[in-house]
Amino acid sequence: MTSAIVVSGLHKSYGSTHALDGLDLDVATGEVHGFLGPNGAGKSTTIRVLLGLLKGDEGDVSLLGGDPWRDAATLHRRLAYVPGDVNLWPNLTGGEVIDLLGRLRGGLDPKKRDDLLRRFDLDPTKKGRTYSKGNRQKVALVAALASDVELLILDEPTSGLDPLMEEVFRQCIEDERQRDRTVLLSSHILSKVEALCDRISIIRKGKVVETGTLADLRHLTRTSIQAELAASPNGLAQLPGVHALDVQGNRVRCEVDTAQLDAVMRQLSASGIRSLVAQPPTLEELFLRHYEDDTIASEPEVAVR
Amino acid sequence: MKDFAGTKTLVRLALRRDRVLIPLWIVVFAGMAASSAQASIELYPDVQSRVEAAETANSSPALVSLYGRIWDPTSLGELSLFKLTSFGALLVGLLAAMLVVRHTRTEEETGRLELLSAGVIGRYAAVTAALLVSGLTVVLVGLLTALSLIGVGLPAAGSLAFGLTWISGGLAFAGIAAVIAQLTEGARTANGLVAIVLGISYVLRALGDSAADGSTQWASWLTPIGWAQQIRPFASDRFAVALLPLALLAVLVFAAFALLRRRDVGAGLVRPRPGPAVAAAWLRSPLALAWRLQRGALYGWTFAFLLLGFLVGNIASNVDGFVSSESAKEMIQKLGGVQEITDAFLSTEMGVMGLLASAFGIQAALRLRSEETALRAEPLLATGITRTSWLASHVVMALSGTGILILAGGLGSGISSGAELGNMGRQVPPMLAAAAVQLPAIWIVTALVVLLFGLAPKLVTGAWVLFGFFLLIGQFGPLFDPPDAVMDISPYAHTPRLPGSDFSATPVIWLTATAAVLLLTGATTFRRRDIG
Ligand SMILES: Nc1ncnc2c1ncn2[C@@H]1O[C@H](COP(=O)(O)OP(=O)(O)O)[C@@H](O)[C@H]1O
Ligand SMILES: [Mg+2]
Numbered sequence: 001m002t003s004a005i006v007v008s009g010l011h012k013s014y015g016s017t018h019a020l021d022g023l024d025l026d027v028a029t030g031e032v033h034g035f036l037g038p039n040g041a042g043k044s045t046t047i048r049v050l051l052g053l054l055k056g057d058e059g060d061v062s063l064l065g066g067d068p069w070r071d072a073a074t075l076h077r078r079l080a081y082v083p084g085d086v087n088l089w090p091n092l093t094g095g096e097v098i099d100l101l102g103r104l105r106g107g108l109d110p111k112k113r114d115d116l117l118r119r120f121d122l123d124p125t126k127k128g129r130t131y132s133k134g135n136r137q138k139v140a141l142v143a144a145l146a147s148d149v150e151l152l153i154l155d156e157p158t159s160g161l162d163p164l165m166e167e168v169f170r171q172c173i174e175d176e177r178q179r180d181r182t183v184l185l186s187s188h189i190l191s192k193v194e195a196l197c198d199r200i201s202i203i204r205k206g207k208v209v210e211t212g213t214l215a216d217l218r219h220l221t222r223t224s225i226q227a228e229l230a231a232s233p234n235g236l237a238q239l240p241g242v243h244a245l246d247v248q249g250n251r252v253r254c255e256v257d258t259a260q261l262d263a264v265m266r267q268l269s270a271s272g273i274r275s276l277v278a279q280p281p282t283l284e285e286l287f288l289r290h291y292e293d294d295t296i297a298s299e300p301e302v303a304v305r
Numbered sequence: 306m307k308d309f310a311g312t313k314t315l316v317r318l319a320l321r322r323d324r325v326l327i328p329l330w331i332v333v334f335a336g337m338a339a340s341s342a343q344a345s346i347e348l349y350p351d352v353q354s355r356v357e358a359a360e361t362a363n364s365s366p367a368l369v370s371l372y373g374r375i376w377d378p379t380s381l382g383e384l385s386l387f388k389l390t391s392f393g394a395l396l397v398g399l400l401a402a403m404l405v406v407r408h409t410r411t412e413e414e415t416g417r418l419e420l421l422s423a424g425v426i427g428r429y430a431a432v433t434a435a436l437l438v439s440g441l442t443v444v445l446v447g448l449l450t451a452l453s454l455i456g457v458g459l460p461a462a463g464s465l466a467f468g469l470t471w472i473s474g475g476l477a478f479a480g481i482a483a484v485i486a487q488l489t490e491g492a493r494t495a496n497g498l499v500a501i502v503l504g505i506s507y508v509l510r511a512l513g514d515s516a517a518d519g520s521t522q523w524a525s526w527l528t529p530i531g532w533a534q535q536i537r538p539f540a541s542d543r544f545a546v547a548l549l550p551l552a553l554l555a556v557l558v559f560a561a562f563a564l565l566r567r568r569d570v571g572a573g574l575v576r577p578r579p580g581p582a583v584a585a586a587w588l589r590s591p592l593a594l595a596w597r598l599q600r601g602a603l604y605g606w607t608f609a610f611l612l613l614g615f616l617v618g619n620i621a622s623n624v625d626g627f628v629s630s631e632s633a634k635e636m637i638q639k640l641g642g643v644q645e646i647t648d649a650f651l652s653t654e655m656g657v658m659g660l661l662a663s664a665f666g667i668q669a670a671l672r673l674r675s676e677e678t679a680l681r682a683e684p685l686l687a688t689g690i691t692r693t694s695w696l697a698s699h700v701v702m703a704l705s706g707t708g709i710l711i712l713a714g715g716l717g718s719g720i721s722s723g724a725e726l727g728n729m730g731r732q733v734p735p736m737l738a739a740a741a742v743q744l745p746a747i748w749i750v751t752a753l754v755v756l757l758f759g760l761a762p763k764l765v766t767g768a769w770v771l772f773g774f775f776l777l778i779g780q781f782g783p784l785f786d787p788p789d790a791v792m793d794i795s796p797y798a799h800t801p802r803l804p805g806s807d808f809s810a811t812p813v814i815w816l817t818a819t820a821a822v823l824l825l826t827g828a829t830t831f832r833r834r835d836i837g
Contacts, residue, residue, distance in 0.1 A: 051687045053836040077689035087680045089598060090491055092580075099584035100594060104688035125579035129490060140684065 003062075004029045004151055004182040005050060010059035012045055012206075019045040021206035022059070027184055027199075029150075032177050034193045034200035035186040036287065042206040043186040044084055047155050050184075051081060064151060077106045080144035084155040084186075086136040088128030094139040095124030101143040113146040119168050134160035145172055152176065152183045158192055170196060190287040204290050221286045222255040224279040225264070230272030239264055250274075311426035315434035319408045327442050330400055334446045334471070337781075338389055339453035344784040345385030346458065352379055359384050365646065366620055367653035370511040373534050382454070382463045382539030388780070390467070394474025394533035395507050397446055401439045401475035402482035402499040408435035409483070410492040432483055432561055439482075443475030463539035469547050470533045477529030477550040478503065480557030487564035497602065504609060506530040508616060515620050529553060591690050591698035599669055599702045603709065606665050610658065610710045614717020617654040618732070621647050621718065622725035648805030651718065652739060658714040659743035659797065660776060662707045666751035667768050669703035673758050674765045683836060692832050700755055700824065707747045715740025739803035745816030746796035750775070752823035759830030 005027035012020040019042045027033040037043055048054040050063055052072035061068055066075045088097055102108030117124055120138045131139065137160045144152055158166050173196050176183055187193045193200070194214070201211040210217060222243065229250045236252065237245055241260030246253040256264045268276075320327070349355045359378035362368045372388045409431050451468030455461050482499050489495045506528035513525030525531040532549045536542070587593055673696060676682045685695055719736030723729035754768040761767075775795040782792050792798050796819070799812040 048683075048837070053683060053686060055833075055835060072686075073689050073691045076687055079687075081684065081687040083680065083684055083687075085680050086684070089681060091601075092597070093582065095582040096580070096584040096588060100588055101684060101688060103584075103589040104591075104685065104690055106689055123579075124582040127578075127580055 002029045003027060004064055005033075005184065006060070006062045007046070007050070008060050010046070010049065010061060011057045012042075012049060012054060013057060019206055020049070020056070023203065023206060024208055025201055026211070027182060029182050030180045031198040032173060032183040032185060032196055034190075034197035035184055035203065036190055036193070036200055037186075037188065037203035038290075039188055041188075041203045043188075043203060044155055045206075046203070047081075047153055047184070047186065050153065051076070078149055079151040079153060080105060080147045080149045082137070082140045082144045082152075082154045082157050084159070086133075086140040088131060088136050088139060090127065090129035092128050093125055094122060094128070094131060094135070097128065097139055098124065098143040098146070101140075102147050105147050105149065107148065108143070108146040109148060113142065116142040116145055116172070119172070120165060132160070134162065134165065137161065138165070141169070141172075145176070150182060152181060154183065155186050156188065157185070158187070166192065202287065202290055209290060210286070217286060219258055221258050222289075223258055223261055224255045225253070225268075226277040227252045227268055228274040228276075229268065230274060233268065233271050235267055236264070239267060308427040308429045309433060310430060312430040312433045312437070315408075315426065315430055316437050319434055319438045323404070323438070327404075327438075331442065331446050331449055334393070334397065334400075335449040335453045337777075338386065338393065338450045338467070339457050341389060341781055341784055342382070342385040342454055342459060343457045344781075346381065348784070349381065349384060355379060355381060355384050362387070365650070366515065367650040370515050370617075370620055370650075371653070371657065373510065373514050376537050376540035380463070380539045382459045382467070385459070386454075386467060386539065390470055390538065391474075391507070391510055391530050391534040393471055394530055395503060397443060397471045397475040398478030398503055398506075398529070399500075400446075401443045401479040402503070403496065404439040404442060405432075405435045405479050405482035406486055406492055406495045406499065408438060409486040410489070410495045428565060429562055432486070432565060435486075436479055436483055436558065439479040440476060443472055443479065446475065447472035460539065462542050466536050466538035466542040466544060469544060470536045470538055473533040473536065473547050473550040474529055476554045477532075477557075480554040480561075481529075483561040484557050484564065487561055487568065497605070501605065501609070503530075508613065510534060511620075512616065591685065591695045592701060594685075595672070595698035595702045599672065599699075599706065602665075602669070603702075603706050606706075606710055607713050610662070610713040611717040613658065613661075614714040614719075614736075615721040617651070617658075617714075618718035618721030618723070618736075619725065621651050621654075622722040645805070651722075651736070652802040652805050654718070655715070655736075655739045655743060655803070656779075656797065656800065658711055658740070659747055659800065660779075662710040662714075662743070663747045663750045663772060665710055666703045666707040666747055667754055667772060669706050670699060670751050670754035670758070671765065671768070672699045672702075673755070674762060677762070677836065680837075686836060693828060696755070696758075696828055696831055700751075700828075703751050703754075704748055707751060708744055711740045711743050711747065712737060735804045738808070742801050742803055742808070742813060745813050745820060746800045748820040749796040749816055749823065752820040752827065755827035755831075756823045757827070759827035759834065762834070
C-alpha cells in the first residue's frame with residue numbers, strides 16, 4: 001500500500017508557541033483519513049505545512065511522493081484544499097470563485113459542478129459578501145469536489161453546515177471513496193467523521209497520540225462495568241487497565257480497558273457474579289479522554305499504546 | 306433615547322482602541338504647524354522680506370493652486386502657514402473621516418458591531434460614538450495647534466482662527482463620512498468615496514483661487530475645504546464663516562440618522578445585485594483576478610487624474626492672468642518670464658500627481674498583505690500557481706496602474722493646454738514625457754511595499770510612513786535647510802523637473818534599478834517565508 005501523505009517528526013513553532021511537537025502521520029492512497037483533535041491541537045498547522053504554506057522547522061514531509069515546500073505548485077495541481085475559514089472576495093460571485101479556483105487547479109468538471117451546486121442548494125449568483133459562513137464553505141467544497149484531483153485536504157469542512165448539508169457532505173465523501181480518491185479530513189468532533197473514515201489519527205498538543213482503523217481504536221476504549229458480587233472483590237485494584245474503581249461492600253463500579261476485559265472478568269467471577277451491567281465502548285469516550293487530559297493535568301497518562 | 310443607549314460604552318471602547326493613534330495624530334498635526342511657523346519666523350524677520358515673499362507666492366500659479374492665496378502680504382502668520390491652511394484642513398478632514406469609517410463600517414463589516422447590537426446598544430449609538438470620537442480628536446487637534454502657534458509667537462486671534470480652520474474641515478468631513486458609511490457595505494468603498502469627495506473639494510478650492518480676476522471665486526464657497534480657507538486666519542480672522550461647516554455637520558448627522566432608520570445592520574442602502582453564475586473565460590490566472598479586484602479603483606483614479614490634468618493644463622495656459630499688477634509683472638520677469646513660470650507650474654503639478662499616483666501604487670501593492678491576512682491568499686496559493694506569479698499579479702497592477710494614472714494626468718494637461726493655445730502637437734508630447742519621468746520614483750515607493758511584504762509582512766503599512774516622510778521632507782524640508790544628504794533620501798528629489806529643465810537619464814536609470822532591486826528582494830524573501 002502506497003502512502004499519499006507521510007509526515008515524520010514534524011516540528012513547527014510560532015515564536016514561543018510550539019504548535020507541532022514531533023508529529024507523525026501516514027495517510028494511505030485511496031483511504032479517507034480522519035484527522036481529529038481539540039481546537040488548537042495543531043490540525044490546521046499540519047495541513048498548512050502539507051500544502052507548503054508554512055515551512056516545518058524539523059522533520060520530513062512527503063506529499064504525493066514530492067516535497068510540498070519545494071514542488072508546491074506542481075503538487076497542488078493534483079490536490080484540492082478547503083480551508084477551515086473560507087473568506088471570499090466581496091465582489092466576486094460564488095460561481096466565479098468556483099470556476100476560478102477550479103481553473104487555477106487545472107480544470108473542473110462542469111457537470112459535476114452543476115450537480116454539486118444542486119445538491120448543496122447553493123446559489124452561485126450571489127456576491128461573496130452576502131454569503132453566510134456555511135455558504136462560503138459550500139463554495140469552497142463545490143470547487144474542491146468538482147476538481148479532478150487525486151487528493152482532497154479538508155480542514156473542518158462541516159463546521160458551518162447545518163445537519164441536512166452535513167448529510168449531503170457525507171454522501172459526497174462516500175462518492176469520493178468509491179472513486180478511490182484520498183481524503184484527509186480534519187475535525188474536532190469525532191461523531192461527524194466517524195462513519196466516513198477508514199482510519200483516524202488523533203492529534204493532541206502537536207503530536208499524534210492514536211492512529212489506526214476504527215476497530216483498532218475501539219480496542220483502546222474502555223468498557224464501563226457495574227457488578228454485584230457474592231463476596232467483596234479482591235485484587236481488582238492491582239490489575240492493569242482498571243480505572244475509576246469504586247467499591248462499596250459487594251458492589252463494584254469501574255472502567256476497564258477493552259484489551260484487559262478478559263482478565264478483569266475472570267477476577268470478578270472468582271468472587272462470584274450476582275449481576276452484571278456492561279456498557280459497550282464508544283469512540284467518543286476515547287476521544288473525550290484525550291480532551292480531558294488536556295484540561296485535567298492531575299490525571300495520570302493512561303492511554304495504552 | 307434608547308436609540309442612543311450604549312453610546313458611552315462605545316466611545317470608551319473606541320478611545321481605548323485608538324489610545325495611541327489619536328494622541329499621536331494630535332501631536333503630529335500641532336507639531337507640523339508649529340515647526341513650520343517657527344522656521345518661517347526666522348526666515349522672514351522684517352515686513353519687507355515678508356511682502357516680497359508673499360507677492361512671489363501670489364504670482365506663482367503653482368503655489369496658489371496648490372495651497373491658496375495670501376490675503377494679507379504683511380502678515381507673518383499667513384506667510385508661515387498658508388501652505389498648511391487648506392491643505393491642513395484637507396488632512397484633518399481625512400483623519401476625521403477615516404476615524405468615523407473605522408468605528409462604523411469597519412466594525413459592522415467585521416461583524417463586531419452585530420455582536421454589540423445584540424446587547425444593549427441603540428441604533429444610533431455606533432454612529433454617534435464614532436462622530437464624538439472623531440469630533441473630539443479634531444477639536445483637540447485644532448486647539449492644541451492654536452496653542453502651539455501662540456506659543457511660537459504668532460497673534461492669538463489668528464492662531465485661534467487657524468485652529469478653527471482645521472476644526473471646520475475635520476467636522477465637516479466627519480459628517481460626510483457618517484453619511485457615506487450608511488450608503489456602502491464595504492469600509493474600503495466608504496473610504497474610497499470619502500477620498501473622492503475630499504479630492505473634489507480640494508480641486509474646487511484650487512479653481513476658486515486660480516483665476517486672478519476673481520471670475521471663479523464662487524468655487525471657493527462650494528465645499529467645506531473652501532469654507533475653511535475662507536476663514537482667512539492671520540488676515541481677516543472671519544470666525545463666523547465656521548458656522549457654515551457646523552451647519553453642514555448638523556444636517557449630515559440628521560441625514561445619517563435618517564438613513565440608519567431605513568437599513569439593516571450590516572447592509573448598505575445600495576443593495577448588491579446578483580452577478581454571473583459562471584466566471585468569464587478570461588478569469589483564469591492570478592493576474593486576471595488582480596485586475597478584476599483592482600480595476601474599479603483604477604477606473605476611478607484614472608478619471609480623477611484626467612480631470613486633474615485638464616484643470617492643471619487650463620490653469621497653465623492662463624498664467625498671464627496672474628500678471629494683474631505692475632509689481633507682479635516685474636516679479637514674473639525677475640523669475641524668468643511667462644514661459645519659465647508656466648513650466649515651473651507644470652513641473653510642480655506633475656510632481657504632485659506623482660505623489661498622488663504613488664498613493665495608488667502603495668494601496669494597490671498593499672492588496673498583497675490584505676489578501677493574505679483575510680485568508681484569501683491561502684486557497685489561491687494551494688492551487689497550481691506559484692507564489693511568484695501571485696505576487697507578480699498585484700505588483701503588475703500596482704506598477705502599470707501608476708503608469709496609467711500619471712500618463713492620464715500628463716495627457717489631460719497636454720490636451721487642455723494644447724486646446725487653449727491651439728497647438729496640441731507642441732503641448733501633448735512634452736507633458737507625456739514630464740509624466741513618464743515621475744514613474745521611477747513612484748515605483749520605488751511601490752517597491753518598498755513589496756520589500757516589506759517579503760521581509761517583514763507585519764510592518765508592511767510602514768510604507769505609508771516612509772511615503773509620508775518623503776512627502777514631508779519634499780514639501781517642508783527646504784524651510785529647515787537640511788543637508789543635501791537628508792533631502793536626497795527621498796526618491797522624488799531625483800526626478801528630473803520636466804517640462805522646463807534638461808532631461809538627464811542618469812537619475813532615471815538609477816531610480817529604476819533601485820526599484821527593481823527592491824522588488825526582486827521582496828519577491829525572493831516572500832518565496833521563503835510562511836504564509837499567514
Ligand atoms: N499564525 C499563528 N501565530 C501564532 N500562533 C499560532 C498561529 N496559528 C496557530 N497558532 C497556534 O498554534 C496552535 C495550533 O493551532 P492550529 O493548527 O490552528 O490548531 P487546530 O487547527 O487544531 O485548531 C494553537 O495553539 C494556535 O494558537
Ligand atoms: Mg484549525
